Amino acid sequence: MTEATRRPLIIGSGIAGLYVALRCHELGLRPTIVTKSRLEESNTRYAQGGIAAAIGPDDSPHLHFEDTVKAGDEIVNRAAARILTDEAPARVADLVRYGVPFDTVEGRIALGREAAHSRFRTLHAGGDATGFSIEEALKRRVLAAGVEVRERVVLRALGPGSRDGPAAVLSDADGRALEYATPGPVVLATGGAGSLFRQSSNPSIATGEGVAIAFRAGALLADMEFIQFHPTAFHRDGAPRFLITEALRGEGAVLRNEAGERFMVGIHPDAELAPRDVVSRAIDREIQHSQHPCVYLDATALPRDLLFARFPSITHFLATYGLDPSRDRIPVSPVAHYMIGGVATDLEGRASLHGLYACGEVAATGVHGANRLAGNSLLEGLVFGERVARQLLHPVAGGPPAPERVVPVALPVEGGRTEEASQFEEVRSLLWDQVGIVRDANGLGSALDRLTEIAGGGPPGRAGAPPGPVANAGLTGALIARAALVRVESRGAHYRADSPRPRKAWRLHIGLRKTDAATSGGRRARNP
Numbered sequence: 001m002t003e004a005t006r007r008p009l010i011i012g013s014g015i016a017g018l019y020v021a022l023r024c025h026e027l028g029l030r031p032t033i034v035t036k037s038r039l040e041e042s043n044t045r046y047a048q049g050g051i052a053a054a055i056g057p058d059d060s061p062h063l064h065f066e067d068t069v070k071a072g073d074e075i076v077n078r079a080a081a082r083i084l085t086d087e088a089p090a091r092v093a094d095l096v097r098y099g100v101p102f103d104t105v106e107g108r109i110a111l112g113r114e115a116a117h118s119r120f121r122t123l124h125a126g127g128d129a130t131g132f133s134i135e136e137a138l139k140r141r142v143l144a145a146g147v148e149v150r151e152r153v154v155l156r157a158l159g160p161g162s163r164d165g166p167a168a169v170l171s172d173a174d175g176r177a178l179e180y181a182t183p184g185p186v187v188l189a190t191g192g193a194g195s196l197f198r199q200s201s202n203p204s205i206a207t208g209e210g211v212a213i214a215f216r217a218g219a220l221l222a223d224m225e226f227i228q229f230h231p232t233a234f235h236r237d238g239a240p241r242f243l244i245t246e247a248l249r250g251e252g253a254v255l256r257n258e259a260g261e262r263f264m265v266g267i268h269p270d271a272e273l274a275p276r277d278v279v280s281r282a283i284d285r286e287i288q289h290s291q292h293p294c295v296y297l298d299a300t301a302l303p304r305d306l307l308f309a310r311f312p313s314i315t316h317f318l319a320t321y322g323l324d325p326s327r328d329r330i331p332v333s334p335v336a337h338y339m340i341g342g343v344a345t346d347l348e349g350r351a352s353l354h355g356l357y358a359c360g361e362v363a364a365t366g367v368h369g370a371n372r373l374a375g376n377s378l379l380e381g382l383v384f385g386e387r388v389a390r391q392l393l394h395p396v397a398g399g400p401p402a403p404e405r406v407v408p409v410a411l412p413v414e415g416g417r418t419e420e421a422s423q424f425e426e427v428r429s430l431l432w433d434q435v436g437i438v439r440d441a442n443g444l445g446s447a448l449d450r451l452t453e454i455a456g457g458g459p460p461g462r463a464g465a466p467p468g469p470v471a472n473a474g475l476t477g478a479l480i481a482r483a484a485l486v487r488v489e490s491r492g493a494h495y496r497a498d499s500p501r502p503r504k505a506w507r508l509h510i511g512l513r514k515t516d517a518a519t520s521g522g523r524r525a526r527n528p
Contacts, residue, residue, distance in 0.1 A: 001395075004164040004184035006030055008392050011155045011168075011210065014042030015131075016360025016381030017189035018138035022098070023389035025145045032148040036173055037205050039149055040139050043191045043361065044378065046203060047131025048245035048313065049114055050122040051095075051382075052375030053088035056111050059119040061085040068376060071116045071275055072369020073492035074507050080347060080367035084376065084383050091382035092123065100137045101125050113250040114374040115273045122375045128245050128313045134378065155209070157466035158186065158217035158356065165355025166217065169466055178465065185355050185392055188214060188343060189381070192361040193227075193476050197336035198425075198432035201233050201243045208476035209469060210362040212455075214343045215479065216411065216467070220352040221512040222364040222403050223341030225483035228372055228493045229437050230337035231255075231279035234317070234330065235294035241335045242317050244297060246374060248325075249273055251310065253299035255283070256329065258292040277371050277493045280334040284437045287333065296329035334437060338377060340368045340493060341483070344400040344511060349388035352399045357391070359384040366509060370492025404508035407486055408515040409479070412456035419457030419470035427454060427473045435481050440498040444485040451478035483510050 006029050010017050013035040024031040033039070054064040064085040069076045096102065102125050103110045111120040125133035142149065157169040161183030168181040193208025194200040215221055232249075233241040249255075249272040257263050267282050268274035274282075283295050299307060304326035308315050311325075318325055343351050343358040345365055351358050360381040367380060430450060434443035454474030458467070467475075487510060489503040490496050 002164055004162075004182055005392075005395065007032065008185040008187055009034060009168055009181060010187045010189055012042070012189035012191055012360070012362070013039050014044035014189060014191050014360060014381065015134055015138065015378050016385045017187070018135070018142055019382055019385040020187055020189060020359065020389050021147050022138065022141055022145065023386060024392060025147055027389060027393045029392060030148075032150065033142070034150045034153045034155065034170065036152065036154040039142070039151055040135055041203060041205060042135065043194070043202055043206055044131045044381075045135045046201065046243065047378055048128040048243055049247055049374055050112060050124040050130045051092065051134075051378040052117070052121050052373070053092045053123060053379065054085065054119070054121055055089050055092065055109065056119060056121055059121050061088065063119055064088065064121060067116060067118050068367070068373045069369070071371050071373040073371050073502070074369070075366070075491070075509060076369035077366025080365040083347060084367050084379060087383045087386070088379055091379065091386060094382065095134060095137070098137050098141050100134050103127065112247050115246050115249065115270070115279070116275045116373055117375070122247065124247070126312070127309065128247065128311045131378065155190070155213060158213055158353070161355060166353060175468060183355075185357065185395070187349075187388055187392075188351075188356070188358040188362050189360045190362045192339035193480070194336045194338065196427055196431050196473055196477055197227075197436065198428040199233070199241055199333070200336040201230055201241055202336070207469060207473050208339065209472045210358070211342055211479065212472035212475040214351065214353075214356065214358070215475065215512070215514055218353060218514050219356060220344040220400060220402070220406070221342065221479060222344040222400070222509050223366070223483070224479045224512060225487050225510065226340035226368075226370055226493045227336060227480060228276055228338040228340055229280040229334045231276055231283050231334050232297055232332040233335040235333040236321060236331060239321065244314060244330060244332055245311070246273075246276070248297065248299055248311060248314070251299075251306065252302055253297050255279070256296045256298050257286045258290050258295070263295075275371055276374070277495065280437055281495060283332075283334055294331040294333045297332045298329045299325045300327060300329065302326065336432070336436070338372055340364070340370070340372055344403070346398050346400045347387065348391045348398060349384050350391065350398045350400070357388050359388045370494060403511035405486075406511035406513050407482065409482060409512050410515045412452045412475075414456050414458050419454070419468050421470065423454050423457070423470050424473055427451065427470075427477050431477050431480065435477070435484060438495055438497050439484055440496060441485065444481050448478055448481040448485060451481055479512055483512060486510055
């Protein structure tokens with residue numbers, strides 16, 4: 001092992017990045033964490049729903065595996081799902097060792113139930129503040145261990161490196177002062193792309209840049225069409241789209257339309273606890289049919305003490321808007337929540353580029369299939385983060401197998417245009433309006449054309465510099481639209497109004513790979 005390979009560069013500081021850094025440190029490596037905001041700012045911090053693990057007396061990893069496979073709508077990577085569910089209890093034990101204060105009842109970890117789970121297996125910390133509690137505990141451990149942390153530093157590009165790994169191009173948060181890191185192993189833990197959609201539960205930093213940068217460098221992507229929408233975020237003009245965890249539905253809250261009717265009962269046997277894609281589309285249909293901007297989550301039948309003790313973050317947030325969930329129905333509507341696809345990896349976190357690893361939301365192992373089971377996202381960062389750390393200690397050549405269908409995609413030609421900040425909002429509108437909960441070929445094609453144009457914009461005032469954040473946002477959006485246009489069926493989180501049923505021929509994964517030939521991204525290149 002060379003000195004360079006002993007110093008992995010970890011991009012991102014959510015659960016995956018922090019956990020990989022801690023485990024690398026414990027294994028004798030010298031990791032550096034790079035994060036474009038504050039160390040604690042990530043999707044993890046805002047995760048309310050908890051983390052799933054089969055630790056209950058009536059549960060087993062096999063039952064957790066079966067639920068994961070069922071939610072994934074026939075295209076889950078079963079080997080990845082076995083690893084996820086078998087190793088979950090050990091990784092939860094790691095969190096306990098790191099000081100995460102999971103909620104307990106009479107000395108035992110309390111377990112909740114969320115949508116599409118057959119058992120009570122979701123652990124929480126601080127009620128609905130699970131992500132915050134995990135992020136804070138891991139942050140404290142990272143700082144106490146003396147792991148090098150570089151805040152407000154942005155990954156701009158990955159370039160040709162050496163036998164030790166790729167070369168990372170970094171800059172400050174404003175895009176100035178380009179810096180070329182020593183080539184070595186790079187771990188992408190950059191999270192998802194939810195904030196590229198106009199309505200999102202994600203913080204503003206979740207822009208999918210890791211995917212765009214990896215793709216520009218030549219890494220294989222997979223499953224980019226699968227964006228999970230969370231059914232219930234607080235809806236009020238001028239208010240943040242604050243997530244209302246489905247654990248509230250797990251406790252017995254129900255959904256009602258404007259007329260007070262409980263509409264999920266006739267749609268799915270599990271009613272409000274149906275998979276997220278089913279509930280999101282049902283709410284979207286109610287909104288479209290009624291022309292009322294939201295539906296209502298009704299928790300008024302639950303004991304007030306339970307609501308305030310179990311969901312302190314939610315009840316405190318609602319109180320700032322004059323609402324008491326024990327008395328008032330909560331206005332909710334769907335939002336973009338989770339990027340299921342991303343940088344394709346094998347079961348050890350290795351991407352298709354030598355020395356590049358990915359784990360957490362930015363990675364695509366196939367473990368979620370077409371629709372992620374609630375509680376498996378935080379878990380994924382831990383389970384595959386452990387495997388990445390061990391691979392970094394004893395690196396062995398490897399990489400992801402090619403998906404059953406790989407679509408060649410040419411990078412857009414830079415048209416001499418300078419990217420503009422206003423285009424970021426255009427990306428968000430295009431994705432929400434045309435690449436959102438319900439899609440069709442016309443909308444996807446139109447969005448793809450414009451997103452590709454935006455992806456070809458050059459960095460402001462820096463000739464020859466790597467593409468900026470707006471161009472990367474356009475590229476990530478274009479890759480989502482491209483994969484969604486290719487998959488002519490409906491499956492899991494991907495729903496095509498012009499092909500509303502799943503098709504046996506599409507029980508496969510779609511990969512996207514950069515080609516050498518340049519194109520303007522017009523309609524002639526849309527569906528290779």
